[in-house]
Amino acid sequence: MKTEKVAQNTITALLATHQLRQTDCRLDILEVFLQKKFALSHSDLEKMFKESYDRVTMYRTLKSFLDKGLIHKVLDDEGTPKYALCSTTQCTTHTHAHEHVHFKCETCGQTSCLDEIKVPSLVLPKGFQLKEMNLLLQGICASCQINCEL
Amino acid sequence: MKTEKVAQNTITALLATHQLRQTDCRLDILEVFLQKKFALSHSDLEKMFKESYDRVTMYRTLKSFLDKGLIHKVLDDEGTPKYALCSTTQCTTHTHAHEHVHFKCETCGQTSCLDEIKVPSLVLPKGFQLKEMNLLLQGICASCQINCEL
């Protein structure tokens, strides 16, 4: 698992533009979201930051990020919710990207955003007003596929 | 909320073909799934059958139905899982429909299956193997739309 360095500037700027105070917990958690390309649950964060921050603080951090449009919920067939960064240019407190495509690998369990794929448009029955589309694809991701073939 | 009568035959037949014993709890819960056209959570069932059946029994009923392919999980952005009947012709213990389209109304909160809509095919990045597709559409359903306009 690669852990690329994320410029501190980027992190503080993101918090600032989303009207969030710069606290240690938020800086650390936002950094993780920027590093990892896949969706994270509260329990993922808890594993990483058990020593540093309280469970409750992390729940509240996720809630703040969600409220301010910094992250979005990722659909999942498991019980617990997962979250991922919104494409930074698209979401703020007031506007939100309305289409998300995610791929969940059933081998490694990771769910990643496929920003490059658009949800094809479709025709709804009469009278339905569409606001948001979320497509969850499940299968085997490229890197697990390679391991299978070895 | 209309509650159409479901033929007892249908219910017992469905349980039989899915290798499930005919118990009161299963008969009642399956009847509800057949009546309502939208997805139900454990807590929905609990509200309906608090008096008749134990909470735990209903958890286990859902699990049995799921294992035998009578119902499937419906994706949702809330915490708790919801379930809906599989189109009776498509799913059994061994085979499962791999594409589901659901519409969640943000006004009434109900999630219903849109069997008539197919998930459009799309191209995945190289190396990805696709097994299942779930599309969750959110917006306002036809009947809530009508109420808005009044």
Add this chain to the structure above:
DNA sequence: GTTTATGCAAATTCTTTGCAATACT
């Protein structure tokens, strides 16, 4: 200085497990 976030404790809610009694086939 004012407002907001944190940590801890505790309360709720959600879900699972074990086991004896009961019901299904």
Add this chain to the structure above:
DNA sequence: AGTATTGCAAAGAATTTGCATAAAC
């Protein structure tokens, strides 16, 4: 009769709330 299901109790997770302290702006 033999096997699977139920109800109850209790354990274990997941999530939320209240409040005093501490940190951010």
